[in-house]
Amino acid sequence: xxxxxxxxxxxxxxxxxxxxxxxxxxxxxxxxxxxxxxxxxxxxxxxxxxxxxxxxxxxxxxxxxxxxxxxxxxxxxxxxxxxxxxxxxxxxxxxxxxxxxxxxxxxxxxxxxxxxxxxxxxxxxxxxxxxxxxxxxxxxxxxxxxxxxxxxxxxxxxxxxxxxxxxxxxxxxxxx
Amino acid sequence: xxxxxxxxxxxxxxxxxxxxxxxxxxxxxxxxxxxxxxxxxxxxxxxxxxxxxxxxxxxxxxxxxxxxxxxxxxxxxxxxxxxxxxxxxxxxxxxxxxxxxxxxxxxxxxxxxxxxxxxxxxxxxxxxxxxxxxxxxxxxxxxxxxxxxxxxxxxxxxxxxxxxxxxxxxxxxxxxxxxxxxxxxxxxxxxxxxxxxxxxxxxxxxxxxxxxxxxxxxxxxxxxxxxxxxxxxxxxxxxxxxxxxxxxxxxxxxxxxxxxxxxxxxxxxxxxxxxxxxxxxxxxxxxxxxxxxxxxxxxxxxxxxxxxxxxxxxxxxxxxxxxxxxxxxxxxxxxxxxxxxxxxxxxxxxxxxxxxxxxxxxxxxxxxxxxxxxxxxxxxxxxxxxxxxxxxxxxxxxxxxxxxxxxxxxxxxxxxxxxxxxxxxxxxxxxxxxxxxxxxxxxxxxxxxxxxxxxxxxxxxxxxxxxxxxxxxxxx
Numbered sequence: 001x002x003x004x005x006x007x008x009x010x011x012x013x014x015x016x017x018x019x020x021x022x023x024x025x026x027x028x029x030x031x032x033x034x035x036x037x038x039x040x041x042x043x044x045x046x047x048x049x050x051x052x053x054x055x056x057x058x059x060x061x062x063x064x065x066x067x068x069x070x071x072x073x074x075x076x077x078x079x080x081x082x083x084x085x086x087x088x089x090x091x092x093x094x095x096x097x098x099x100x101x102x103x104x105x106x107x108x109x110x111x112x113x114x115x116x117x118x119x120x121x122x123x124x125x126x127x128x129x130x131x132x133x134x135x136x137x138x139x140x141x142x143x144x145x146x147x148x149x150x151x152x153x154x155x156x157x158x159x160x161x162x163x164x165x166x167x168x169x170x171x172x173x174x175x176x
Numbered sequence: 177x178x179x180x181x182x183x184x185x186x187x188x189x190x191x192x193x194x195x196x197x198x199x200x201x202x203x204x205x206x207x208x209x210x211x212x213x214x215x216x217x218x219x220x221x222x223x224x225x226x227x228x229x230x231x232x233x234x235x236x237x238x239x240x241x242x243x244x245x246x247x248x249x250x251x252x253x254x255x256x257x258x259x260x261x262x263x264x265x266x267x268x269x270x271x272x273x274x275x276x277x278x279x280x281x282x283x284x285x286x287x288x289x290x291x292x293x294x295x296x297x298x299x300x301x302x303x304x305x306x307x308x309x310x311x312x313x314x315x316x317x318x319x320x321x322x323x324x325x326x327x328x329x330x331x332x333x334x335x336x337x338x339x340x341x342x343x344x345x346x347x348x349x350x351x352x353x354x355x356x357x358x359x360x361x362x363x364x365x366x367x368x369x370x371x372x373x374x375x376x377x378x379x380x381x382x383x384x385x386x387x388x389x390x391x392x393x394x395x396x397x398x399x400x401x402x403x404x405x406x407x408x409x410x411x412x413x414x415x416x417x418x419x420x421x422x423x424x425x426x427x428x429x430x431x432x433x434x435x436x437x438x439x440x441x442x443x444x445x446x447x448x449x450x451x452x453x454x455x456x457x458x459x460x461x462x463x464x465x466x467x468x469x470x471x472x473x474x475x476x477x478x479x480x481x482x483x484x485x486x487x488x489x490x491x492x493x494x495x496x497x498x499x500x501x502x503x504x505x506x507x508x509x510x511x512x513x514x515x516x517x518x519x520x521x522x523x524x525x526x527x528x529x530x531x532x533x534x535x536x537x538x539x540x541x542x543x544x545x546x547x548x549x550x551x552x553x554x555x556x557x558x559x560x561x562x563x564x565x566x567x568x569x570x571x572x573x574x575x576x577x578x579x580x581x582x583x584x585x586x587x588x589x590x591x592x593x594x595x596x597x598x599x600x601x602x603x604x605x606x607x608x609x610x611x612x613x614x615x616x617x618x619x620x621x622x623x624x625x626x627x628x629x630x631x632x633x634x635x636x637x638x639x640x641x642x643x644x645x646x647x648x649x650x651x652x
Contacts, residue, residue: 093360095351095373096335107351109335111373125360148334150349159334159348 001080005042006052008071009034013057015064027051030070036103040151043078044103079104079146079158086170087160089140092125099142105157108144112161114168134169136162141171179425181418182306183224186257188412189313190220197251215240219248220304223258227427228303228434230273249302256312259305261430264296272434273301275441303433307424314416320405328398336374339364346371 009030017025031048038044055069079085079101087099087106096109110119110127117127117136126137136142144160144167162168194216222238223229231249235242252258335348344364346354354362354371362371427433 091355093355095337095360095362096348098351098355105352107348109348109351109373111335121360148347148349157349157352159351 001078001083002046003043003076003078004049004073005076006071006073007034007042007045008069011068011070012060012065013068015066018066023054026054026068026070030072034072034074038103038154038156040153040156043076043156046075046077046102048072048074077102077104079106079149079156081146081149083146084143084167085146085160086141086143089136089138089142092119092127092137094119094121094125097127097136099144099160106144106146106160107158108142108160108162112147112159112163114163136169140169143167143170178422179224179306181415181422182309182425185313185412185415185419186220186224186304186306186309187217188415189309190217192409192412193313193316194220194255215244215248216251219245220252220257223302223304226303228261228273228301228430231300231302234302246300249300253302256308257304258302259308260300260302262298262300263430264298266296272438273299275438301430303427303430307426310416310419310424313412317409317413317416321402324398324402324405328395328402337362337371338374339367339369339371341369342367345374 011026011030011033013022013026013029017029027048030051034045035047036045050073052071052073054071057066057068059066085101085104085106087101087104089097089099090105091098094110096107096113099106099108113127113136116129117134118130120126120128124137126135128135142162144162145164146158146160148159150157196213197216198213218238219234219240222234226234231245232242235245238245249258249260253260337346337348337350337354338344339346342364344366346362346364351362353365356363363369364371428436
């Protein structure tokens, strides 16, 4: 699920950036530092949408670096248990398959794949129904439901299922 | 608070879950002789018939070796079915417990008074914890059903993987760390062994994974198991629902239970059950309610026409037809209590005070002594009249009080020492105890006479009151 929230961060700026473009330098550095990171609390920071406020800088003793407290608005993505996501399959193996929904990695184990789909090993390992009409392989797009999340301080990993109504392949690259 | 439904619950649970529990380690060979399956059921059944029980006693009752029993009990403690208590205690402390047991089980009373050993032994006690048993059984059923159901519809379960080499377990949440670049399997982090999915273990012993037929068979098997579980545990479920709204029998901690049991024994008027617990514990809390009865006794002195105004009032109001045994009981306790307090208060000063008062008496206050002697004589004249109805015990009592009074104050101190608790136990029993308290009271009053010169008249009256108390107890 996506959220638009305000976060705060203490930015350290090198003295060489001081000058007319100090503010622009500060913002670009913030974007470089923050976008794409993941915190267990808020999820993945997708994009910074604006700067709320930049506080007074504080010169660090000894280094000359200046610390600015910056408040910024950003879009974060945090997966939740029970959430339905669309994801791209990245790897298929005997134990199930891995998929990605943006920055989040999701594992679907083989017992959470419908019973009528069988694992086919080979050059392009895949799960296929007995009549061959539905096939899950690398780069397939699937709709899945998250049934468990593992949230570490800097990492979020999910496990999902496609064994439910309206879940499964939504766009097969082979047929497209 | 009925224990019966809970006992039934325990018995059912024991047979359902602990029937084939063996406390032997797996490494020991199971010969026919050492096979102790079913012992868990026996022990649990035995515990339903008891409250707190010393484990040695239980072992003796069950004709089990105490080690074997302890192993079983430890298992139950881990299962949270029983609570245990260990304490280091003397032989005397063990006696408290025996007294409490006798009070609840109203079996034979422990009469033997073994000499006190200073050596401390660690004794273990155990007791069923009904409230927890109820929760444990419910939780167990819930887990069983959940496990089967989850596996049946294979939905929303986090797949578990297990390493066959080192038995390390992983969940699907660890999957990212487990994939290896070489092949399509998961590998153990520590030993790099190939992981196998864990849930297949319970129901699927069939070869050939992923076979359509096999899956169907597995589902059937699971459903079968679930049905069987429902049917076979039905009595247990029914018992659980029956017990649901009943108040849970609660024995409290070992100490609380002992105190309550001995208190209950006392209020039953169970004098023999009373003795050991009191002699060893001397519970301070319980005698308080009987203070009212003391007044009744004091007022009884007014029958002889010598009581004070207030006290006779008290008498007229509270001198009901109290059954004699009740008076005896009440007096017994309060007197003891009072005597103790006085002893404590006077103990340090008594040796000095006795000497001191003796000196005083001999030198300066002879007249008071005479007065007192006169009073004593008059009192005993009155007393003798009364004593025609009295029994032998009364005579004995009179002798004792005579000696204590006629000997003068020097005698009282020795009398008081006689009244020490330790002796009381082995002596004739209750009669002696009742006598002692008034002796202490008398001596106390006498001190008053000596020390408070101006208050001797009232002191005498009080002394007399105390003496009258003697008479009453003799009657009772």
